[in-house]
Amino acid sequence: MPIMAYNNPIDTKVDLTPALLARLAEIPEVVAVKEFSCDVRRVLEIQEHSDIAVVAGADDVLFESLVDGAVGWFAGFPNAFPKESAEIYDLVMAGKIAEAREIYRHLVAVFRWDSRTEFVQSIKLVIDIGGHSYGGPTRPPRGPLTPEHEAGVRADAARALDYLAAREA
Numbered sequence: 001m002p003i004m005a006y007n008n009p010i011d012t013k014v015d016l017t018p019a020l021l022a023r024l025a026e027i028p029e030v031v032a033v034k035e036f037s038c039d040v041r042r043v044l045e046i047q048e049h050s051d052i053a054v055v056a057g058a059d060d061v062l063f064e065s066l067v068d069g070a071v072g073w074f075a076g077f078p079n080a081f082p083k084e085s086a087e088i089y090d091l092v093m094a095g096k097i098a099e100a101r102e103i104y105r106h107l108v109a110v111f112r113w114d115s116r117t118e119f120v121q122s123i124k125l126v127i128d129i130g131g132h133s134y135g136g137p138t139r140p141p142r143g144p145l146t147p148e149h150e151a152g153v154r155a156d157a158a159r160a161l162d163y164l165a166a167r168e169a
Contacts, residue, residue, distance in 0.1 A: 003029045004055065004074075008036040010115070018042065022049035034074045035065065038115055043068040059114035063104040066092040076114050079133070080126040080157075081107060084164060106163035110156040118153075121145045126157045 005024055009015035015037065016024070024030045035042050036057030043054050043065050055072040056065035062073055066089065078085035084103055091100035113122035120142055124135030137144070145153065 001029060002031045003027075004032040004034055005030055005052075006034045006036070006057070007042075008034075008057065010036065010038065018045040018049045021046055021052055025050035025052040032072075035070070040064040040068060043070050059111035060108055062111065063088065063092065063101060063108075066100075067097060076119060076123040077107075077111050077126070080110075080123055080130055080135075081160070081164075107160045110153070110160045113153055113156065118145055118149050122149070122153045125150065125153050129154065129157045130161065 005016055005021065007016035007021070016033065021033055024033075030052065032053040032055050033046065034055045034057040035046065038058045038061055040061050043056075046052060046054050047069055053072070054065070054070045055074050056062045056070040057074055058065075059075045059077045062075065066073070073085070073089055084107060088100050088104050088107075091097075091103070110122075110126060113119055113126075116122070121138050121144065124138060125145065127133050127135030144150075
């Protein structure tokens with residue numbers, strides 16, 4: 001069964017360095033890594049050390065990771081922006097970098113909430129704001145967003161949704 005390692009040193013305090021991933025890649029079942037160090041230099045460095053597939057893990061470095069050779073995206077905000085997320089991915093894979101960047105630059109502010117402690121609450125709120133699905137409240141131990149964080153998420157989501165609405169018009 002194929003295995004994808006998950007490198008998230010921000011939350012786990014354990015960093016699967018490119019050298020360590022190269023050792024893990026010697027295990028036949030380990031075929032990919034979800035790279036969430038938020039260091040876009042890692043994509044190329046991992047590829048220099050092994051043939052393990054790199055999957056973008058942090059939404060706010062998605063574009064840069066894909067351009068540098070990540071082969072996929074495993075993240076949270078595609079739940080709030082499924083069409084646009086797929087479009088960014090497809091455009092980069094097709095080599096249409098400028099077109100992908102144009103969409104991404106309007107979403108990246110809200111995507112940055114994916115790399116914060118409040119990422120689950122933020123994604124759920126944006127899903128609710130978008131109105132295409134139901135995000136709802138989080139379960140314990142996660143609590144609600146602080147008023148300041150909720151205002152920030154709402155402002156970032158509003159800018160992204162305004163752009164998308166204008167794009168559709």
